[in-house]
Amino acid sequence: MSDPQSSAQAQMTNGQITEDEASLYDRQIRLWGVEAQNRMRSSTVLILSLRGVAHETIKNLVLAGIGRLIVADDSAVSSEDLGTGFLFREEDGAVGQNRTKAALHQISSLNPLVSLTAWESLAPFVGGSEGEIVDVLKKEKVDVIVACDLPKAQLESIDSAARKAGSMFYAAGTYGFYGYVFADLGESYEYVYTPKPTPENTSPGLAKKTLSYPSFTQALSNEKWTLPASQAAEGGSPYRGLTRNETKNAAPGVVLGLLALWEYEKKNGVLPAGGEGQVAEMQASAERLRLDLGVNGKALPAVDPHMIEHLASHATHFFPPTLAVLGGLLAQDVLRALSRKDRPIVNLLSVDSMGGVGTVGRWAMGEGKDA
Incomplete structure (x- = not known):
């Protein structure tokens, strides 16, 4: 009988993955397979903003062996940033440095096999035109762009450009x-999965399915919220x-709380800071949204x-437990999307870290089609 690890290494070499990579990623190769690992090692992921949730996300992506990571941020590390994750170290003099510069050593030490690029600016993704964003994404051959802790209006603009690129x-x-992850994997995203066994087919092989994702703007538009849940895809x-x-x-x-928060941000240009009037305004918005969305009153x-x-x-505050939970879930789904192995988020994940609740909601998208 051949040694499983030697066999895995041989497969990876044939798949143009080195022995070092085969040894480092052996466990996940056994889980995902050679083809999925190859897709990840050939991918480029762009992370926008190194605040909060980006830390845990970066760690998991780099350890999993993506090919190239680009990190972009235009702000300096503050003392508050030191408590949001492991990328910024006070003993290394991180405070006052650009976030990407301060994080480089920590990121590269996680996995030297991953190519690392740092941009000390968020332009053109913030403040630039859609055409400029598209040009950068195409030039850098970005497979996945992950925008963290940015205003919703900016996210919608970046998503629109990403779809065109x-x-x-x-x-x-x-x-x-509380936190969220929203996924837009394009109008025709194909993945493979193992169907559930049936009495007629107890050992089904792999099957393919295609999903059509809406944009951030399309998914959360209220124009058709009067339609029933059976027509959620519309x-x-x-x-x-x-x-x-x-x-x-x-x-x-x-989700109602998040929608009310985004409404406040859009109307006022900033996130709330806890004033009595702000709480009342958000509560009124959330109740109106509850009715608009036809949520069962019973x-x-x-x-x-309290939420x-x-x-x-x-x-505007970051809590390490929320960052760890959401960052882990986000990275896991990005890897799933890159590997095209099993179904990614469809398409809005909301998380209550203290309540231990995470729920995925399907917004303006159908079940998908067999490929």
Whole structure:
């Protein structure tokens, strides 16, 4: 009988992966397979903004063996940044340095096999034109762009350009105990999966499925929220018409809070800071959104005021447990999207780290088609 590790290494060499890579990534090669690992090692991932959730995300992506990582940020490390993750070290004099410059050594030490590029600016992704963003993404051959903790309006603009450039897009952010991940993998994303066994086929082989993702703007547009949940793929509410139990399983509360927070940000140009009037404004928005989306009133008669108060008071604060949980989930899904092995997020993940709840909602997209 051949040695499993030797066999894996031989396969990887044939797949143009070195013995060092085969040894380093042996465990995940056994899990995902040679082809999936090859896709990851040939990929380029761009991370925008090294605040908060980016730290855990970067760690997991680099350790998994992506080919190239580009990190971009235009701000200097502050004392508050020191508590958000491992990339910035006070003993290394990180405070005052550009975030990408301060993080380079920590990132490269995780896995020297990953090519690392640092940009000390967020231009043109922030402040530039859509055409400029498209040009950069195409020039750098970016497979996935991950925008962290940026205002929703900026995320929508970046996503629009990513779709035109053919790059997959993730948006993610945390607001105190709460956070989200949104995925837009393009209009025709294909992945492989293993179907569930049936009495007629107890050992099914791999199958392919194609998903059509909407943009961030399309997914959360309220133009068609009056449509029932059965028509969610057309932009209808994913909650309208659900039974009491179905609504509880969908856990719409956190999403309503996030939507109210984004409404406040759009109207006022900044995130709330906890003022009494701000809390009341967000609570009113969340209640209106609950009705607009047709959420079952027996399952959720009102949006949790404690959650709204927390979001309004801590929208600009980072909590390490939330960052760790969301960053891990985000990185895992980016790797899944790159490997095209199993279904990625479809398409909005909301997380309550203190409540231990994470729910994926399907916004303006269907079940997908067999390829």
